[in-house]
Amino acid sequence: MKPIFPLLLIALLLLGCTQKTEQKSPPNIIFIMSDDHAYQAISAYSDNLLETPNIDRIAKEGMLFSNACVTNSICAPSRATILTGKHCHLHGKIDNRFPFDTTQITFPQLFQEAGYQTAMFGKLHFGNSPKGLDEFKILPGQGNYYNPDFITNEGRVKIDGYVTDIITDLTLDWMENRRDPDQPFLLFYLHKAPHRDWLPAPRHYREFTQRTFPEPATLFDDYEGRGSAAREAEMNILLHQNWAGDSKLRPEVLDELGIVPASDWDKRAMQGKYNRFNEEQLASWNEVYDPIIEDFKKKYPSMSIEDQMRWKYQRYMQDYLGCIAAVDESVGTLLDYLDETGLDENTIVVYTSDQGFYLGEHGWFDKRFIYDESFKTPLLVRWPGSTQPGSVNNEMVQNLDFAQTFLDAAGIEAPGDMQGESFVSLLKGEDEKWDREAVYYHYYEYPSVHMVKRHYGIVTTEYKLAHFYYDVDEWELYDRKNDPMEMQNEYNNPEYADVVADLTRQLAEMRVKYLDSEEQDQKYIDMYDE
Numbered sequence: 001m002k003p004i005f006p007l008l009l010i011a012l013l014l015l016g017c018t019q020k021t022e023q024k025s026p027p028n029i030i031f032i033m034s035d036d037h038a039y040q041a042i043s044a045y046s047d048n049l050l051e052t053p054n055i056d057r058i059a060k061e062g063m064l065f066s067n068a069c070v071t072n073s074i075c076a077p078s079r080a081t082i083l084t085g086k087h088c089h090l091h092g093k094i095d096n097r098f099p100f101d102t103t104q105i106t107f108p109q110l111f112q113e114a115g116y117q118t119a120m121f122g123k124l125h126f127g128n129s130p131k132g133l134d135e136f137k138i139l140p141g142q143g144n145y146y147n148p149d150f151i152t153n154e155g156r157v158k159i160d161g162y163v164t165d166i167i168t169d170l171t172l173d174w175m176e177n178r179r180d181p182d183q184p185f186l187l188f189y190l191h192k193a194p195h196r197d198w199l200p201a202p203r204h205y206r207e208f209t210q211r212t213f214p215e216p217a218t219l220f221d222d223y224e225g226r227g228s229a230a231r232e233a234e235m236n237i238l239l240h241q242n243w244a245g246d247s248k249l250r251p252e253v254l255d256e257l258g259i260v261p262a263s264d265w266d267k268r269a270m271q272g273k274y275n276r277f278n279e280e281q282l283a284s285w286n287e288v289y290d291p292i293i294e295d296f297k298k299k300y301p302s303m304s305i306e307d308q309m310r311w312k313y314q315r316y317m318q319d320y321l322g323c324i325a326a327v328d329e330s331v332g333t334l335l336d337y338l339d340e341t342g343l344d345e346n347t348i349v350v351y352t353s354d355q356g357f358y359l360g361e362h363g364w365f366d367k368r369f370i371y372d373e374s375f376k377t378p379l380l381v382r383w384p385g386s387t388q389p390g391s392v393n394n395e396m397v398q399n400l401d402f403a404q405t406f407l408d409a410a411g412i413e414a415p416g417d418m419q420g421e422s423f424v425s426l427l428k429g430e431d432e433k434w435d436r437e438a439v440y441y442h443y444y445e446y447p448s449v450h451m452v453k454r455h456y457g458i459v460t461t462e463y464k465l466a467h468f469y470y471d472v473d474e475w476e477l478y479d480r481k482n483d484p485m486e487m488q489n490e491y492n493n494p495e496y497a498d499v500v501a502d503l504t505r506q507l508a509e510m511r512v513k514y515l516d517s518e519e520q521d522q523k524y525i526d527m528y529d530e
C-alpha cells in the first residue's frame with residue numbers, strides 16, 4: 001500500500017488539538033492545458049476576437065494572471081519544464097526533437113508516492129511515456145484532430161471523433177468511473193487544440209468561417225527597428241503559412257491558379273487531412289469549405305499582396321478561433337461536472353497553455369521568441385476558499401513554478417533542485433511574500449522550422465534584454481512600458497545605457513543562479529551538429 005500523507009496526517013491531528021475549525025483534506029488538482037492558446041484569444045484577457053465564457057468562469061471564480069510566462073516558448077520543452085520544475089538546460093529537453101530524459105523526476109511521481117491518484121489525457125508530446133501516472137491516454141507526438149490514435153498504459157488505440165471532445169470524454173470517464181472517490185487526485189487534461197493546422201469541430205465550421213476578425217495594428221510590420229532574428233524568422237502569415245495545409249485550399253486549386261506553394265509539403269498536408277476524415281466528416285467539411293474555395297478562385301486574380309495577407313489572416317483566425325470554441329465548451333463541461341458532483345469545493349482548477357502564440361501581430365503566427373505574445377501565456381486558477389473570486393495578479397509567474405506550487409498546495413515537499421517558486425502565496429492574496437523581480441528565458445531550436453534564432457534573456461516588468469547567438473551576436477533591449485508592441489530595439493540608444501549596463505549584469509547573475517552558461521550553450525549547439 002502507498003503511504004497516505006503520514007506527515008500531513010500528523011500535522012492535521014496536532015492542529016486539531018488546538019483548533020476547532022474544520023480541516024480540509026488535500027486538494028484535488030486539475031491541470032488544463034491547451035496547445036498554443038494565445039491569451040489574446042481568451043475573453044477574460046481580451047474580448048475583441050471571441051468569447052470564451054467557460055474559460056472566463058475560472059477567472060471570475062478565481063484569479064487571472066496577467067503576466068504569466070514561459071522559460072522557452074515551445075511545446076515539449078515547456079511541458080518538460082512544467083513537469084520537472086527546472087529550466088531546459090538542466091532537464092535537457094531543449095527542443096521538440098530530442099526525447100525527454102525519463103530519469104528526471106517529474107512532479108506526478110511525487111504526488112503518486114504521496115498517495116494521490118494520478119491520470120493524464122491528451123497531448124504530452126515527449127517521444128516517450130510519462131511516469132508517475134496511474135492511467136494515461138496520450139496522443140502520439142502532435143496527434144491528429146480527427147479520429148486520432150492514443151497511446152495508453154495498455155497499448156495503442158484509435159478513437160473515432162473529434163480530438164477535443166474525445167479528450168474530454170476520456171477525462172470525465174476517468175473521474176466518474178475509474179477513480180477512488182476517497183482519495184485526492186492530480187489530473188492532467190491536455191488539449192491538442194488549437195495547435196496548427198487548426199481543424200475545428202464540424203459544429204463550428206459555419207459560424208467561424210462567416211466571421212471577419214479585426215486585424216492587429218502590426219499585421220504589415222516590416223521589422224525595421226529590430227534585429228536580424230525578427231527579419232529572418234519564417235513565421236509570416238503571407239510568406240510562410242501554407243496555402244493548402246493552413247488556409248485549406250484544395251491542393252489542385254494551387255495549380256489551377258498558379259500559386260507557388262509556401263513549402264514542399266504544403267499540398268501533401270491538406271491531402272493528409274482529407275484522408276483522415278470519415279465520409280460524414282468529409283461531407284460536412286466540403287459543404288462549408290468548398291464555397292470558400294470557389295469564392296477565393298474568383299477573387300484571386302485581382303488580389304493585391306495586401307489582399308492576400310488579409311485573406312490568409314482571416315482564414316487563419318476563422319480556423320484557429322473555431323478550434324478554441326470546442327476547447328471552451330469542453331472546459332464548461334468539466335466545470336459543470338465538478339459543480340454537480342460537489343468536487344468543485346476542494347479542487348484547484350488551472351487553465352493555461354504551453355506557451356503564447358502570434359495571432360497576426362508583426363505579421364506572424366507561431367511562437368518561440370522572447371517577445372510578449374509568445375513569451376506570455378494565459379493562466380487562470382480557481383481555488384475555492386483560498387483564492388479570492390475575480391482577482392487579478394500582475395506578478396511574473398512562470399511555467400517553471402507549477403511543480404512547486406502544486407506540491408506546496410498538496411503539502412508535499414519539493415526536491416531541493418527544482419528551480420521555480422511556489423506561488424501559493426499569490427493565490428491566497430499574500431503578495432507581500434513574493435519577491436521576484438525578473439525571469440530568465442532561453443530558446444534553442446535553431447536551425448529548424450520557422451528559423452527563430454537561439455537567444456536567452458532577462459525580463460522585468462519594465463524591460464526585456466535578449467542576446468541572440470549561434471550564427472549572430474546581437475543584443476536587443478525593449479522598453480516594455482513605452483513600447484508595448486516591441487517595435488524598437490533600444491540597445492544602442494545612449495539614453496538606455498544605464499539600463500543596458502544594469503540588466504546585462506543582472507542577466508549574468510541570473511545565468512549563474514540557474515546554472516546556465518556558455519559551456520551549456522555550446523553543449524546544446526554540438527548536439528545539433530552530431
Ligand code: SGN
Nearest residue numbers: 036074075076096196197366449450
Ligand atoms: C509543427 C508545426 C509548426 C510548429 C511546430 C512546433 N508545423 O512543426 O508550425 O511550430 O509543430 O509546435 S505543422 O505544419 O506541422 O503544423 S509545438 O507546439 O509542438 O511546439
Ligand code: CA
Nearest residue numbers: 035036075354
Ligand atoms: Ca505548443
